[in-house]
Amino acid sequence: MAFDKSCPGARTIREPTPEDVNCPSCDEAVEIWTDELKANCPSCGTKVFREQQPSCIDWCPHARECVGPEVYERLKSV
Template identity: 45%
Template sequence: MASLLRPVPEYIECPNCNSEVEIWSDEEEAICSNCGALIVREKRLSCLEWCRYADKCRELIEEARRGGDTSGI
């Protein structure tokens, strides 16, 4: 859940030129700086889409974004 509050860089290999492409955890696509190809991240479900406690987490995330207490995260 931390990556929902503070996105982190991830690295994907460009299928066009095999260069390493940086894509942030909250992004779905990036442009390869080597060849200009559009890299689309494989869709994966967030825990907010399947977890039965997702509503509680959404509340905590919104509170944290507003500068509230994040000790429950």
């Protein structure tokens, strides 16, 4: 089994880190984790979307097994 072959793209999902995104309405910094696509602004409640980088989920045939079916479905359904 090639456990060490997990791609860097999936690592941001399997080992998420928070990113600050500025709210488009009030410019408050909103923390969005790399395995989340959006968060609500704590200040004004606006839905803030993380800038999506091209994700391996979109093209990798192994993405489903790589990040796990639950996470895969969650990210695909948005």
